[in-house]
Amino acid sequence: MRPTIKSVAAAAGVSTATVSYVLSGRSGKDGSRSGSGVAPATVLRVQEAALALGYRPNQSARAIRTGRTNLLMLSLTMISDPWALDVSRAVGTAASQRGITPMILADTDWRVALKRQNADVTFIDGAEEPGDAELLAQAARLQRLVVFSDTMEPEGFDVVRPVAGSSCDQAVDHLTGRHHRVGCLISSTHSTSTLDIRFGAYTRGLARAGLDYRDDYVETYDRDGLSAFDAALRLLQRADRPTAIYATTDFAAIAAIHAAQRLQLRIPGDVEVLGIGNTTEGERMTPSLTTVGPEGFFDGLAAFLLDRAENPDGPAGILEFPWKLIVRDSAPSV
Secondary structure, eight states: OOOOOHHHHHHHSSSSHHOOOHTTTTTOOOOOTTTOOOOOOHHHHHHHHHHHOOOOOOOHHHHHHHHHHOEEEEESSTTTTTHHHHHHHHHHHHTTTTTEEEEEEETTTHHHHHHOOOOOOESOOOOOOOOOHHHHHHHTTTTOEEEEEOOOOOOOSSSEEEEEEEHHHHHHHHHHHTTSSSSEEEEEEHHHHHHHHHHHHHHHHHHTTTTOOOGEEEEEOSHHHHHHHHHHHHHHHSTEEEEEEESSHHHHHHHHHHHHHTTTTOTTTTOOEEEEOOOHHHHHHHSOOOOEOOOHHHHHHHHHHHHHHOTTOOOOOOEEEEEEEEETSSSSOO
């Protein structure tokens, strides 16, 4: 039989109210006497009894009683993407310090998941299909939502918005300033708005530099590193291969570096590579990745999500993260 608060109380020789208070975490973690008068020795006795009996809180009952689930849900379009890994790592670390459990929906359709699982806050990184804004507005009447989007406006849900446009243009100019053969790796799953910003920067940059757009210098990849690796190989195995690659995600840029190394090309000597996202993997790899992205984004997002989880009734708004060009080893400055 599953142990209950009553069985823990009996084992510890205290009331069920004391057990509830102690196990809720309100009795203090530093061993001091709490405002309710629960002595440190009593707290320890309750905790030891709960551990010995294998007691686990009934989360469903707690949610009904408090209105909170102590769950934070992350709907991440592509969990293997270094960007998604950085989000889950930062949120997981911050949530564990606040007694909140993160639940990751890896490559799962959030439209289905929201109907099955409630959480104190849900973060969604891919919601750009027609009708998504209306679905989100409806779901936000029942739970707190935070959406990563270039274009959406708050409609009961919060929006985390990258301010990326001019920095992407600057990134392309960084390459075309010294390369006449600049290739592009573009995701087949980008939304229209993301294409306008990221791929649009590539076509505009070529025009500014007086370079012709070439279809054979643009390769498309799907939502996995192997697809991006193969796309980069196709570019780099051309007889007149690009001497620089602009990739619309960090994970594609990282794949391009691996493809170049497979072909024994030097980076940046034979080919320069630039990505978008400013991920930890890109920063720490060898050579380190030149990229476009926000600084302090992942910790800032984690703090924002936890604030929304613990203060669910505040008005919805927009959290903007300005992006910048971050020059590292894979495409250094002149």
